[in-house]
Amino acid sequence: MASHDTSHETYYVPPQSKWPIVGSIGLLVTVFGAGTMMNNMSADSDSSIGYWILLAGILIIAYMMFGWFSNVVNESRQGLYSAQMDRSFRMGMGWFIFSEVMFFSAFFGALFYVRMLAGPWLAGEGHKGESGLLWPEFQFVWPLLQNPDPAVYPGPTETISPWQLPLINTVILITSSITVTFAHHALRAAKRTALTLWLLLTVILAAVFLTLQIMEYMHAYNDLGLTLDSGIYGATFFMLTGFHGFHVAMGTLILTIILLRVMKGHFTPDNHFGFEAAAWYWHFVDVVWVGLFIFVYVL
């Protein structure tokens, strides 16, 4: 491998690749399937064609991901990449996480807007209080159990208490951020057994988090009447925790694959960006959770 000083000369420009076009087709089929499925669902049609198209799309994407990542892993292990290439990957992952932050901020923004502005106005307070004329009886309190038009949007009877499952989940997720950092230190110190064990512990914690989250959702739907269609509280609650849960699920999958690679002997103490990218992502979902715990559950 070339030394780092001449890394400019060895910037790896890959040959032709089929993965981008496979990915584009996969995404198109996926969204077409998802759209068909949703439209049939809303039109009360019992056609199942949407599900099958969606499944086909997801399988194509899975194939693309597997193939594309294998390609990158193999190139990296053949020593085709330079320190400069490594920086490109780091920038790519960093800016990707920034885009995820902005995605979540749309939903946090919606939550803050409703709680601070739109909700009070609808109850007749403040500068735009004339919208209170729509439903004169409406009182705005948070959590919102009584919606402006309960006939259309029946509110939840109760909301999730932050000091039970959510608190446990907070501890679990923060602990998992710490264990993944321990795994990283072990990797840099070339302690492979410790690396495997810490990473395995992280994956287990992630799985426990997801299980508890599913239990919480079942509790909300079955016992509390807290659902997606229970008004703006349910909408913001499930949108924020749901997208977070989806990201945790993706993060768990990523960490599992990193664990399998570790067990195959991949990564060296000074070349392991795949591991680090997964760890960055994991810390990101952890930070989002802390925001959720504070603004969705506690406050």
Place this chain on the structure above:
Amino acid sequence: MSAVIDHHHADHGHGPAKGLMRWVLTTNHKDIGSMYLWFSFAMFLLGGSMAMIIRAELFQPGLQLVQPEFFNQMTTSHGLIMVFGAVMPAFVGLANWMIPLMIGAPDMALPRMNNFSFWLLPAAFGLLISTLFMEGGGPNFGWTFYAPLSTTYAPPSVTFFIFAIHLAGISSIMGAINIIATILNLRAPGMTLMKMPLFVWTWLITAFLLIAVMPVLAGAVTMMLMDIHFGTSFFNAAGGGDPVMFQHIFWFFGHPEVYIMILPAFGTVSMIIPAFARKPLFGYTSMVYATGAIAFLSFAVWAHHMFTVGIPLTGELFFMYATMLIAVPTGVKVFNWVSTMFRGSLTFEAPMLFSVAFVILFTIGGFSGLMLAMAPADFQYHDTYFVVAHFHYVLVPGAIFGIFASAYYWLPKWTGHMYDEVLAKTHFWMSFIGMNLAFFPMHFVGLAGMPRRIPDYNMMFANFNMVSSIGAFMFGATQLLFLYIVIKCIRGGPKAAAKPWEGAEGLEWTVPSPAPYHTFTTPPEVK
């Protein structure tokens, strides 16, 4: 280079692969740039044909050609296709072609992802256009797709529209990440940040804006999707949500988006004017800072699109003053362009003609923007043809003239031939006259109260509308001439020198014309 790498490069080291699969599988920034540019031009013609339908209907008062429902689909699709399908991909195409050449990089930082970004666009727009043929018709709620028009009252095809926006957004985000990584990581030794050509600078800032706001748009359409199919009430006051919230989230994306469409044009014009004035750019550093200031302010002005919707007085005042502040850095830019031309030895080849027209006409669009920025005055102008005139003046002679100027400026580098200057000048003058005829009268009918997005109008607007339509047809037809000029230039013409423009500066002119398939595999030294 090590032996390993030579071995792996062997299959593509000498030139492009043959046949169609070259384009499908490519990782080459020039191939991908060309595909982006052709895609964008195809969308420009498609969105343009929709504009022709709109103008044909508005040629005379009364309903002649189309039904109002179809008219709504045309205005919506015209806007969406021009914004997401024509202007944005054109600039990404220029970035792909030119940024590696300008900074001395071997390719884009992440070449396979680059191709992924491109191939998502045909998927996104195939899906978007297919909605026009679906039951219930295509999107008919305006390109800003305000809820509840786009949720409660939307046709079923809105679901696919939402997913098309998602795909286009993923494409933009990946493209922007690639551009940032290329600029920050792949500059040749000696190419410091403050030596970068302005097109590179403006794209660096544009890419940041894209990564910051495209995910917010994704969030907005996702909330629409949930409201439509899963019973949430984000934009429905009956459940405690707020339809106005949609506008806030949309315009938090939408306002930076308009700078995404204009900043790269600022960049190219800032390179072309010095080349044809044969003088260095006046105030390079202030240009960089002005671009940064515009981008920064773009996040704090979104509610000026919503003055009439009902926001608190403090909000109106804040967004009014913040919006007017943008005139300061924009004024810096206009001043610098004019000062660059001042006492230069000017010549007026096609790129320069488009650039000078850009400076003058974009400034007109900027001034009408200032008029709209005044909240009390906006109560009168809101949703009239004055707004249509305003944003067409910043987008057509702004973004699109910037793209034409760039195309003529770099066509010799891309094709190895000089384009036909007489035809190009004809293209310019026809476009210039056509676009002014089309859009200038809209100021008057708008101030007199003609509402936008309505297929019929009061008799008193008839004359101005007829003039607008004639101008629009002229502008539209002229673009076929541009297609002809480009094809003619690709197929032949006088050989272009490595540096066909006497006053041009930059690394892209140090490689032969046409640029070889691989350039700067060994980075150049920049002094």
